[in-house]
Amino acid sequence: MAETARHPAHRYGNRPTMKDVAARAGVGLKTVSRVVNGEAGVTPDTERRVQEAIEALGFRRNDSARVLRKGRTASIGLVLEDLADPFYGPLSRAVEEVARAHGALLINGSSAEDPDREQELALALCARRVDGLIVIPAGTDHRYLEPEIRAGIATVFVDRPAGRIDADVVLSDSFGGARAGVAHLIAHGHRRIGFIGDQPRIHTAVERLRGYRAAMEDAGLPVDDGWVSLGSTDPARVREATAAMLAGPEPVTAIFAGNNRVTVTVVRELAPRERPVALVGFDDIELADLLGITVIAQDAAALGRTAAERLFRRLNGSDDAPARIELKTVLIPRGSGEIPPSS
Amino acid sequence: MAETARHPAHRYGNRPTMKDVAARAGVGLKTVSRVVNGEAGVTPDTERRVQEAIEALGFRRNDSARVLRKGRTASIGLVLEDLADPFYGPLSRAVEEVARAHGALLINGSSAEDPDREQELALALCARRVDGLIVIPAGTDHRYLEPEIRAGIATVFVDRPAGRIDADVVLSDSFGGARAGVAHLIAHGHRRIGFIGDQPRIHTAVERLRGYRAAMEDAGLPVDDGWVSLGSTDPARVREATAAMLAGPEPVTAIFAGNNRVTVTVVRELAPRERPVALVGFDDIELADLLGITVIAQDAAALGRTAAERLFRRLNGSDDAPARIELKTVLIPRGSGEIPPSS
DNA sequence: CCGCTCGGTGACAACGTTGTCCAGGGCCTA
DNA sequence: TAGGCCCTGGACAACGTTGTCACCGAGCGG
Incomplete structure (x- = not known):
């Protein structure tokens, strides 16, 4: 039979509105609004009637309409x-x-x-x-x-x-953190240190690399191009970078990992190797304490x-x-x- | 200079509306709506004019109003x-x-x-x-x-x-997973197995305990009250529970940890101990592979x-x-x- | 040349809420 | 008892958008 409603049913699944509540409670629309918002100026008795109607109908205020009106x-x-x-x-x-x-x-x-x-x-x-x-x-x-x-x-x-x-x-403080981390490795005797970081488009990646270079320069150490790798944190990429730094006649003896994703992969890559490689990672990681991973911790929270x-x-x-x-x-x-x- | 506006400024920081765009483009309100929603029936020329006005004013449709109207x-x-x-x-x-x-x-x-x-x-x-x-x-x-x-x-x-x-x-499948995990421990020779889980209010905690009991029963093994601990995943609580099970003349030789939070704490608690204690945890954990933690993995994603x-x-x-x-x-x-x- | 269709466009109402303003009634005071 | 005030409650407009419908002019067939 002809659906004669001029406007199709686009009401929220037939949710009751303040108008419905008002009708049921036998009060005006605005009075319902007052009750819902806990505004003053409503007789306890009226309030009770409204509350009952709200309860009975399962009314819930439509925040979209509220927002539209209030602007917040x-x-x-x-x-x-x-x-x-x-x-x-x-x-x-x-x-x-x-x-x-x-x-x-x-x-x-x-x-x-x-x-x-x-x-x-x-x-x-x-x-x-x-x-x-x-x-x-x-x-x-x-x-x-x-x-x-x-x-x-x-x-x-x-x-x-x-x-x-x-x-x-x-x-x-990415710059300072990385600088301190790399300085820490240098203090423990390392001279050939690798850096594996995130994509150069990302600010933190660049800052941490800058910190690495600063620490190396502070110590008067050269940086070989092959020791630095910026790119995605995709495990395959990181594994490859790690392996590359550890190959050849003069491999790095320590690695600075630019963030938590990189650190995890580097740890996995280093684990099976015989020759120990030092590692400091940016970002703390759960269970890093048990694995003995030295990190530069930042407080995400x-x-x-x-x-x-x-x-x-x-x-x-x-x-x-x-x-x-x-x-x-x-x-x-x-x-x-x-x-x-x-x- | 009496602020005579009848309605105070509650517009979104004076954001342009479709009406403003329409005025600037010299078209009707509805035409703007059509352009914004990519509806058909607008001359390319008109559309361009509207787009320019949108651009110039930095207009962005107000989704609250849209929602109010559309119901979705x-x-x-x-x-x-x-x-x-x-x-x-x-x-x-x-x-x-x-x-x-x-x-x-x-x-x-x-x-x-x-x-x-x-x-x-x-x-x-x-x-x-x-x-x-x-x-x-x-x-x-x-x-x-x-x-x-x-x-x-x-x-x-x-x-x-x-x-x-x-x-x-x-x-x-919490029940089945826990049962399999405990059965795994039993298959490796354990007879006294502890269970540390989350609060009994939580369904998964109860199901996993049920799985634990089922596995023990399947193997005809008794369960000592002291081997089972349900409660919050607060590290202190879990450490205490772990210590309790490992004390006394007949300590458990294996522990089943009820979820990732519990597993992490138990691992930390077991690490410094001399006598090895077997462990299976519910939920996989990052780096668990490197720590050699056996788990019942569920796929959160x-x-x-x-x-x-x-x-x-x-x-x-x-x-x-x-x-x-x-x-x-x-x-x-x-x-x-x-x-x-x-x- | 007239009437009809059709595509483009705009006027208008409605979505559900809240702010403003006004009305009516009860109560207090003079 | 009259006058005024406060307190409660309701009518109405407005928020910015979209659906409906009507209008207008152009093109076309009769």
Whole structure:
């Protein structure tokens, strides 16, 4: 039979609205709104009737409509690289906790280290009108965010600085950490030290390499081209790089691994070898204590927390100039970094 | 200078709207909508003018309004325990990928294993009108979701079944996995085997204990009360439980650890001990290969993927009866589970 | 040459909520 | 008892978008 409704059924599966609740409770629409929002000016008796109607109908306020009216979503967005990476999980969780403390919900998405996907995600979050945005950049040009920032979406970058725009950024001292780690190896007698890092497009990779070079230069040591390898963290690539450095007449006696993904693969590659090779890795790893892996630890949770706090400070009206906040790293000696050179 | 605006400025930081774009392009509102949504029926010339206006103003469609009108948010929610846990990170990521393939955004939140927080989160997501919900239950009573499900929010549970409502659930074969793991220890000669698991409120903990008991019974072995410990995965608690089982005249010679958190702590506790103790852990762990930890591996990503696929099948209209999907586990021998009893 | 179709376009209502304003009734005071 | 005030409750518009429908002019067949 003819469906005569002028507008097709696009109501949320026939969810009750405040209007329905009002009708059932025999009160006005606005009174329901008042009860739902805990506003003053409602008789206890009226309130009870409304509550009962809400209960009976299973009413739940539609936040989309609320957002549309109020202009604030009480949610923030986080664009990161990969939620499955043990470095980003804790970071995200820390952001979530801060958001929760401010009554906001966190929406996060993985860019998979793809600049286009980063942009797509960030803009999708802006379209949802998140109040603020935290971004771990995959790309190097963030001018696409300018209209959003101008429109009032607070934005903070973490782990890596923004490209071509001026914005808050919270990062670890990659340069200093790497420099200290490599200096540690040098202090234990190494002269030929390899560096395996992430893609040169990534800021932290470049900074850590810079730290490596600085430490070598500090000690007056030369750096052979064959000792340095930047590229993807794909295990095959890293294994190959490791093997290459350890081959030939003058192999490296120690390796500095540029991040947690690299460290894991290098450890696996070194394990079966006879000749011991010293190793210091950037990023701490679970169970590294038992495996005796010396690392430069950065605090992922602190990064997230700091960035989120800065974001909410902005959301609460602060308009300081964009700042660069750098967190210290810690060298944790556990054995692998204290192996003397063997050759 | 009385601010005479009747309605205060609650527009999103003065973001341009379709109306603004229309005015600038000299066209009607609906035409802008058509261009933005790529609908047919717009002259190339008109489209160009609109695109230019969009560009110039930095317009971005307001998804809240869109959602309000369309009734679909193209987003799904995921309530999990803790994003920082290496088990849930990959699970969440897998869900995200499936969502992305369906053009949906994923919003996830951590319940911190607190039933109240689980409910608060799930309902908050429903208030945002996510199209579907995936829940890793912390609580044991999910009747609070009934109105939501009735209202059309597709819901799938993962890792643990729903409490007191009938709904889809995707889980690993905890019972079978634990049984196989304990049988493996028995096959290597162990007779006194300890079990350390998560809180008895948690379904997987109970199932794995059941598997442990079944394996012991299969072999006709008694189970001493002192060999079984269920409780939080807090390291101190687990260390204590481990120490207790290893003390006394008849200590256990092997331990079955109920999940990844427990395994990590037990490994740390066993490492410094002289007398070797066999160990099999539920859940695989990064670097467990190097440490030679035998595990019952479950595929977190597959859990998430399967649940998400089921969810989207429902969103696309499937109305099969709620099903229980169980994924197999795999025993990966790496050494720690093959240590013979020492006594 | 008229009427009809058809493609492009815009006016308008509606989605569900909240802010503003007004009405009515009860109560207190003069 | 009249006047005024406060307190509760409701009518209405607006948030920014999309679906529906109507309009207009061009092209075409009769």
